Amino acid sequence: MPDTQPRADGNRVLADLHALRAFGAYKTGVHKPTFSEPHKLSLEWLVQKLPEANLSATIDGIGNVFGTSTKPGPKLLTGSHLESQNYAGWLDGPLGVVYALEAARVLNTDPSLNGAVEVAAWCDEEGHFGHFLGSRSYVGQVTEADIDAARDRTSGRTMRDALADMGLAGRPRITVEPGRHVGYLEAHIEQGDTLESGGLAIGVVTSIVGIWQYQINFTGEQNHAGTTRMAVRKDAGLALAKFCVAIDERFPSACGPRTVWTTGRIALDPGAPSIIPGGAEMLFQIRDDDPAVIARLEQLLRTMAEEASANGPCTVTVEKLRTGAPAMMNSGFQDAIEAASRALAGGRSLRMPSGAGHDAQMLATVMPAGMLFVPSIGGISHHWTENTADADIVTGAEVFVDACRRILGG
Amino acid sequence: MPDTQPRADGNRVLADLHALRAFGAYKTGVHKPTFSEPHKLSLEWLVQKLPEANLSATIDGIGNVFGTSTKPGPKLLTGSHLESQNYAGWLDGPLGVVYALEAARVLNTDPSLNGAVEVAAWCDEEGHFGHFLGSRSYVGQVTEADIDAARDRTSGRTMRDALADMGLAGRPRITVEPGRHVGYLEAHIEQGDTLESGGLAIGVVTSIVGIWQYQINFTGEQNHAGTTRMAVRKDAGLALAKFCVAIDERFPSACGPRTVWTTGRIALDPGAPSIIPGGAEMLFQIRDDDPAVIARLEQLLRTMAEEASANGPCTVTVEKLRTGAPAMMNSGFQDAIEAASRALAGGRSLRMPSGAGHDAQMLATVMPAGMLFVPSIGGISHHWTENTADADIVTGAEVFVDACRRILGG
Numbered sequence: 001m002p003d004t005q006p007r008a009d010g011n012r013v014l015a016d017l018h019a020l021r022a023f024g025a026y027k028t029g030v031h032k033p034t035f036s037e038p039h040k041l042s043l044e045w046l047v048q049k050l051p052e053a054n055l056s057a058t059i060d061g062i063g064n065v066f067g068t069s070t071k072p073g074p075k076l077l078t079g080s081h082l083e084s085q086n087y088a089g090w091l092d093g094p095l096g097v098v099y100a101l102e103a104a105r106v107l108n109t110d111p112s113l114n115g116a117v118e119v120a121a122w123c124d125e126e127g128h129f130g131h132f133l134g135s136r137s138y139v140g141q142v143t144e145a146d147i148d149a150a151r152d153r154t155s156g157r158t159m160r161d162a163l164a165d166m167g168l169a170g171r172p173r174i175t176v177e178p179g180r181h182v183g184y185l186e187a188h189i190e191q192g193d194t195l196e197s198g199g200l201a202i203g204v205v206t207s208i209v210g211i212w213q214y215q216i217n218f219t220g221e222q223n224h225a226g227t228t229r230m231a232v233r234k235d236a237g238l239a240l241a242k243f244c245v246a247i248d249e250r251f252p253s254a255c256g257p258r259t260v261w262t263t264g265r266i267a268l269d270p271g272a273p274s275i276i277p278g279g280a281e282m283l284f285q286i287r288d289d290d291p292a293v294i295a296r297l298e299q300l301l302r303t304m305a306e307e308a309s310a311n312g313p314c315t316v317t318v319e320k321l322r323t324g325a326p327a328m329m330n331s332g333f334q335d336a337i338e339a340a341s342r343a344l345a346g347g348r349s350l351r352m353p354s355g356a357g358h359d360a361q362m363l364a365t366v367m368p369a370g371m372l373f374v375p376s377i378g379g380i381s382h383h384w385t386e387n388t389a390d391a392d393i394v395t396g397a398e399v400f401v402d403a404c405r406r407i408l409g410g
Numbered sequence: 411m412p413d414t415q416p417r418a419d420g421n422r423v424l425a426d427l428h429a430l431r432a433f434g435a436y437k438t439g440v441h442k443p444t445f446s447e448p449h450k451l452s453l454e455w456l457v458q459k460l461p462e463a464n465l466s467a468t469i470d471g472i473g474n475v476f477g478t479s480t481k482p483g484p485k486l487l488t489g490s491h492l493e494s495q496n497y498a499g500w501l502d503g504p505l506g507v508v509y510a511l512e513a514a515r516v517l518n519t520d521p522s523l524n525g526a527v528e529v530a531a532w533c534d535e536e537g538h539f540g541h542f543l544g545s546r547s548y549v550g551q552v553t554e555a556d557i558d559a560a561r562d563r564t565s566g567r568t569m570r571d572a573l574a575d576m577g578l579a580g581r582p583r584i585t586v587e588p589g590r591h592v593g594y595l596e597a598h599i600e601q602g603d604t605l606e607s608g609g610l611a612i613g614v615v616t617s618i619v620g621i622w623q624y625q626i627n628f629t630g631e632q633n634h635a636g637t638t639r640m641a642v643r644k645d646a647g648l649a650l651a652k653f654c655v656a657i658d659e660r661f662p663s664a665c666g667p668r669t670v671w672t673t674g675r676i677a678l679d680p681g682a683p684s685i686i687p688g689g690a691e692m693l694f695q696i697r698d699d700d701p702a703v704i705a706r707l708e709q710l711l712r713t714m715a716e717e718a719s720a721n722g723p724c725t726v727t728v729e730k731l732r733t734g735a736p737a738m739m740n741s742g743f744q745d746a747i748e749a750a751s752r753a754l755a756g757g758r759s760l761r762m763p764s765g766a767g768h769d770a771q772m773l774a775t776v777m778p779a780g781m782l783f784v785p786s787i788g789g790i791s792h793h794w795t796e797n798t799a800d801a802d803i804v805t806g807a808e809v810f811v812d813a814c815r816r817i818l819g820g
Contacts, residue, residue, distance in 0.1 A: 085680075085682065085684075085685065086680055086682070087680070127683070127684070153682070190637065191634045191636070191637040192634070192637035192638065192639075193642075209636065211636070211684075213683060222792065222793045223789075223790060223791065223792065223793065224601045224602070224765075224766055224791040224792045225670065225672035225674060225695055225697070225792075226601070226619065226621070226670060226697045226764075226765035226766040226767065227600065227601040227602035227764075227765040227766050227789070227791065228602065228670065228765075228789065229602075229668075229670065230662075230669075230670055230671075232603075232789075235672075235673075237654070237673050237674075237676060238654060238655075238658055238673070240651070241650070241651040241652075241654035241655050241658075241673075242651075242655055242658075244647070244648060244651035245648075245651050245652055245655050248648055248651075248652075252640075258639075259640075260635065260636060260638065260639065260640055261640075262635035262645075262683075262684070262685075262686055263645075263647050263648070263651075263678075263687075264635060264647075264678070264681065264682050264683040264684060264685055264686075264687065265678060265681045265682065265683060266647060266676050266677075266678050266681075267676075268673075268674070268675060268676050270495075270496055270497070271674065271675045271676075272495065272496070272563075272674050272675065272792075273537075273623060273672075273674040273675060273693045273695055274495075274537070274621075274672070274674060274695065274766075274767075274792070275495065275672075275674055275792045276672055276674075277673075277674065278793070283683045285635055285683055285684065287635070287636050354636075354637075355634075355636035355637040355638075356634055356636040356637050356684075357636065357684075379633070379637070379638065379642075380633060381633065381634040381637065382632065382633065382634045382635075382682075382684070382685045383632045383633065383688065
């Protein structure tokens with residue numbers, strides 16, 4: 001494509017990312033939980049920036065920020081999120097929002113292009129209060145009752161209180177306007193090492209894997225840690241440990257090539273040094289882009305729980321908390337990203353599934369969606385050491401802006 | 411002994427226990443954490459009751475309640491504690507305090523007896539803010555800096571704030587007055603099933619086992635639960651689970667006949683559903699009355715940690731938090747309890763070690779000490795279902811009062 005077309009301004013992109021990094025800075029990362037002060041400052045920062053792209057800014061009743069355009073022609077929705085996991089990385093979320101802002105700045109001010117890029121920052125993608133609450137609200141999957149029930153998983157603060165503190169109580173929530181957008185495009189760090197280890201610059205996402213989440217409960221008998229003989233104990237914590245080890249031993253023979261599973265949280269009840277735990281629970285997650293594999297593993301999990309209960313001395317139950325169908329990315333959007341990569345990244349791209357969940361999987365339920373990845377150094381993410389080389393950030397921005405232009409028919 | 415001597419009043423003892431049970435009632439037990447409102451009401455209740463035994467009451471700067479006598483002759487210190495574990499039993503602590511109060515009521519008003527019983531309610535035996543803070547303070551093992559550092563293990567409230575809320579800030583702490591007491595006698599529920607299963611009424615405690623406490627830390631690599639392949643994970647939570655199972659497999663061949671070990675608390679860092687834990691820690695406790703057994707098990711624990719670290723992918727370290735030497739009970743006091751049991755309980759007593767820690771182990775460091783157990787139904791304790799038959803409570807009170815009389819030379 002001709003070089004005369006305006007491109008992303010790499011220095012402007014890096015400057016914006018560092019401006020967002022300053023809110024809630026923690027070591028080389030950020031601590032920016034949903035509805036925290038640093039998160040609020042980040043949303044306000046974006047609201048100030050959107051007019052540079054001829055977009056008018058709104059924050060809706062669930063904390064989503066929208067930049068909407070009056071430019072005629074087709075409109076492409078773009079964005080990501082601004083909050084972070086606790087004490088986590090500076091690019092997970094903000095990279096996609098700044099790319100979206102940059103694409104809007106470059107393309108909305110280009111009279112040669114018919115159409116515009118609109119920007120969204122989806123609230124709580126990181127799931128402090130639920131999961132994908134902002135993008136799920138936009139696609140119509142969040143009720144007022146859901147919001148009434150939502151609490152911060154760390155502090156226990158209710159979402160209603162948090163929204164009130166943000167000055168958003170009572171504001172309407174903005175939901176999808178059928179036909180307004182030709183689709184949704186999101187950029188994100190890979191959060192894995194596939195691109196880096198292959199010397200690649202761009203990941204063209206083919207699908208986003210589903211996440212199945214379970215709570216596994218262990219019931220034994222609470223008793224005194226000094227006076228209860230080992231032989232008569234019903235230690236729910238020990239039962240949990242044995243179950244974790246059994247999963248580690250039996251899942252590999254039943255899983256698929258890309259399946260991953262994680263026990264992210266463990267709690268013993270009552271959790272006191274001198275009391276044998278009478279109860280224990282673990283939060284367990286399985287991810288795969290093949291629902292058949294998930295079904296097989298869930299069955300194995302339930303079988304293992306029945307076996308453990310039968311063998312005793314504790315009973316084990318499995319409760320499904322969440323089912324996530326995999327989301328397929330639009331093939332035309334994949335082609336546009338690949339073409340942009342050939343034009344501006346020497347074609348150093350790879351088609352790959354996303355093991356992580358993203359707002360794009362929610363948007364994909366109501367419009368064509370696509371995702372672009374940039375490399376993560378060492379594949380590290382959800383940790384303050386998460387990072388991406390400046391050169392890769394700039395290349396990613398150039399490819400993203402060009403992919404937006406192509407999707408808009410430029 | 412002649413039946414003319416005044417005995418414990420069983421109905422008065424039961425009435426007092428039910429009065430204390432009403433403060434912080436939870437199901438059939440109590441929720442009476444140290445310095446909670448129900449705990450405060452319990453201390454004030456005791457202060458009101460002590461004059462019935464010709465004792466003058468004081469609450470000192472760490473929340474210990476003392477009832478002191480001006481009666482001439484030898485003085486025997488007696489007592490236990492009034493706070494409970496969270497949502498736990500109604501007798502663990504209050505039984506010993508009410509027995510002490512009853513002994514003082516019966517013996518201090520008996521002109522035929524030379525000497526008196528003094529009463530103490532030791533604060534925080536259950537370790538909400540530390541361990542045995544009240545009795546340790548009395549024997550001179552707690553510094554002001556210890557109190558500055560102490561926090562409620564559940565709420566995180568500082569002990570200084572709690573003492574201020576109790577109106578105890580700045581009060582002097584009362585410490586042992588050498589030569590004042592001929593010794594210390596404490597009654598407690600067994601918290602095990604040895605007496606009940608043997609059809610016995612009284613446990614004559616020979617020693618209180620030591621408690622050794624360790625924090626075992628696991629260090630892996632925090633990463634994203636969706637994008638990090640199983641093969642490259644360093645999951646600290648899984649390493650912890652494997653370690654718990656290894657303890658369960660290897661300790662039985664190295665332990666003694668009465669050794670017990672417990673993992674009471676487990677924490678994963680960061681403890682989020684979509685993050686592979688980069689860190690994990692467990693609170694691990696070993697109890698035995700033979701230090702040689704403990705030494706052997708601690709060595710095994712350290713060897714297992716080295717092996718686990720060597721095998722990877724996580725590193726395991728063992729940190730000793732607390733060492734508790736076993737406390738021997740005075741043989742003369744054991745004889746006095748046994749004689750009282752022959753006189754009033756048909757000799758249905760057994761000499762046994764205590765697997766649980768008690769304030770008596772702290773008092774034993776500065777004066778002769780003894781302990782008497784009554785049966786626990788089903789051996790259950792540190793749970794709201796903890797209970798003892800009324801008949802056993804009454805028999806225990808009669809034996810306790812008579813043992814006090816014998817120790818005072820009556």
